[in-house]
Amino acid sequence: MLIKIKGSWELKENQITSLKDYISRRDFIKNAGIMGAASAASLMSPNLALAEESLSTVSNLYDGRDIMDEKTDIKAVRGYNNYYEFGMNKDNPARYAQSLVTDPWRVKVNGACENPGDYNVEDLIDFNALEERVYRMRCVEAWSMVIPWVGVSLSEVISKLKPTSNAKYVYFETLADPKQMPGLSRGIIKWPYREGLRMDEAMHPLTIMAVGLYGEKLANQNGAPMRLVVPWKYGFKGVKSIVKISFLEKEPNTSWMRLAPQEYGFYANVNPNAPHPRWSQATERRIGDFRRRDTLMFNGYGEQVASLYSGMDLKRNY
Amino acid sequence: MKNQSSRIFLHIISLIPAAWLFWQMWLWYNFSPHGLTANPIEFITDFTGNWTIRFLLLTLCISPLTKLTKWRLIKYRRALGLYAFSYGLLHFLNYTVLDYFFDWVLILEDIFKRPAITFGMLAFLLLIPLAITSFKYFIKKMAANWKNLHQTIYIITIFAITHNYMMVKADILVPVIHAIILSGLLALRVYFSVNKKRMFKKI
Numbered sequence: 431m432l433i434k435i436k437g438s439w440e441l442k443e444n445q446i447t448s449l450k451d452y453i454s455r456r457d458f459i460k461n462a463g464i465m466g467a468a469s470a471a472s473l474m475s476p477n478l479a480l481a482e483e484s485l486s487t488v489s490n491l492y493d494g495r496d497i498m499d500e501k502t503d504i505k506a507v508r509g510y511n512n513y514y515e516f517g518m519n520k521d522n523p524a525r526y527a528q529s530l531v532t533d534p535w536r537v538k539v540n541g542a543c544e545n546p547g548d549y550n551v552e553d554l555i556d557f558n559a560l561e562e563r564v565y566r567m568r569c570v571e572a573w574s575m576v577i578p579w580v581g582v583s584l585s586e587v588i589s590k591l592k593p594t595s596n597a598k599y600v601y602f603e604t605l606a607d608p609k610q611m612p613g614l615s616r617g618i619i620k621w622p623y624r625e626g627l628r629m630d631e632a633m634h635p636l637t638i639m640a641v642g643l644y645g646e647k648l649a650n651q652n653g654a655p656m657r658l659v660v661p662w663k664y665g666f667k668g669v670k671s672i673v674k675i676s677f678l679e680k681e682p683n684t685s686w687m688r689l690a691p692q693e694y695g696f697y698a699n700v701n702p703n704a705p706h707p708r709w710s711q712a713t714e715r716r717i718g719d720f721r722r723r724d725t726l727m728f729n730g731y732g733e734q735v736a737s738l739y740s741g742m743d744l745k746r747n748y
Numbered sequence: 749m750k751n752q753s754s755r756i757f758l759h760i761i762s763l764i765p766a767a768w769l770f771w772q773m774w775l776w777y778n779f780s781p782h783g784l785t786a787n788p789i790e791f792i793t794d795f796t797g798n799w800t801i802r803f804l805l806l807t808l809c810i811s812p813l814t815k816l817t818k819w820r821l822i823k824y825r826r827a828l829g830l831y832a833f834s835y836g837l838l839h840f841l842n843y844t845v846l847d848y849f850f851d852w853v854l855i856l857e858d859i860f861k862r863p864a865i866t867f868g869m870l871a872f873l874l875l876i877p878l879a880i881t882s883f884k885y886f887i888k889k890m891a892a893n894w895k896n897l898h899q900t901i902y903i904i905t906i907f908a909i910t911h912n913y914m915m916v917k918a919d920i921l922v923p924v925i926h927a928i929i930l931s932g933l934l935a936l937r938v939y940f941s942v943n944k945k946r947m948f949k950k951i
Contacts, residue, residue: 503786505786506786509785509786510785510786510787514918518918518919520785520786520787521785571790571917573787573790616919616921618918618919619918689918705861707862708862708864708865708914708915709858709862710854710857710858712854713851713854715787715789715790717786717787718786720846721849722847722848722849722851
């Protein structure tokens with residue numbers, strides 16, 4: 431008999447189910463067979479159902495009120511995006527990203543690794559090993575979502591590229607094609623969009639390279655064909671539509687650090703005690719909720735990731 | 749009669765943004781599709797804030813336009829100013845009620861620790877006496893003081909635009925356009941006052 435023991439980061443089923451559904455769960459179980467068959471048809475990979483994982487949480491107590499983590503409405507996940515390459519307003523990416531060509535897609539890999547070169551997405555991602563990971567996503571603008579991502583651990587991608595011992599950081603770039611991306615005509619950010627992780631952060635099992643969400647391929651506005659998801663960091667670390675991966679010895683200068691170094695740091699760990707100079711990070715609004723809720727240290731993933739930063743002053747290394 | 753209908757027209761135009769907003773909020777409240785994005789409270793913040801600044805700038809346009817064109821526009825100025833205050837009040841209520849839901853600890857921390865919020869709050873607080881004293885009774889009673897008090901609208905508008913400029917995350921286009929318009933209006937004011945002094949000298 432196979433007994434699956436859930437890690438503490440995984441959300442218990444009742445934490446991602448609405449109270450109403452939870453109370454009527456026995457009806458739900460009766461119908462589950464039918465629903466399961468229907469949803470499997472829409473999944474990207476037949477193996478996904480086997481690898482399905484659930485959300486993580488340490489505590490779902492916010493502000494003394496017991497609030498559950500519910501998956502955010504897919505319409506909001508696909509319709510409310512920060513992707514400045516397609517415009518500054520939250521609804522611009524859904525409108526202007528539709529024409530982005532994501533197949534074929536080439537990813538340039540270079541720097542301190544044994545297997546540099548040009549890769550297809552399928553070369554980097556094992557589509558037979560896709561997992562579903564339901565993560566909280568906390569934007570630096572103090573709103574948040576819960577998203578069922580589909581992807582693989584970034585460590586699996588990185589191990590294919592065989593970084594050398596000189597590789598201390600991984601650096602990523604988003605596509606910057608003015609023909610396909612109307613937002614590039616304005617120099618809000620010095621394009622292309624740049625992000626990076628320390629090697630131990632990149633190799634952490636919670637860090638994933640996502641290719642889908644809600645069981646379907648990523649929509650272009652969500653960063654198709656592949657994007658980074660680092661659930662304990664602010665959303666802007668999740669670089670979208672990746673065309674370049676470099677292994678570096680030195681900490682890269684990332685896009686938001688360049689733009690406003692006093693406001694955005696390299697680490698960008700979710701931290702309710704380190705306010706943004708212009709607004710508090712102590713609370714957040716979950717998209718779909720009316721009231722704010724308390725923001726959790728490391729977005730609630732502290733048990734898994736806090737040890738990466740032991741001895742560091744996280745107020746200075748924001 | 750013509751006077752009256754143009755006034756009504758001005759009220760209708762000025763109320764359209766608020767009417768649209770309340771209609772969309774009603775749809776939101778009823779879980780119907782609405783135009784307030786997936787994050788309605790943030791949208792309402794931007795919407796009411798932008799209309800406050802637009803009405804402040806429109807109010808400031810009246811005096812120079814009158815001087816340049818000889819149109820008799822002064823009679824519309826009070827209404828425009830009160831609309832600026834009303835949209836500012838909606839902005840303030842959205843922040844304190846919908847956004848922070850009377851979490852005064854966080855609100856006071858915002859006001860005293862974050863200059864961007866301080867400027868916005870100052871602009872709103874300074875607007876309150878202008879709104880109260882905008883009625884004829886005070887215009888007569890306060891005489892010269894009334895004019896001095898209402899000159900603060902320039903400082904209020906500077907504070908409001910500074911607040912907007914400091915709040916945006918990356919795209920400063922809108923506050924910069926507003927700042928350019930405000931600079932133009934201030935320049936015209938300086939020009940008129942210099943001219944006035946010259947005219948007096950000639951006499």
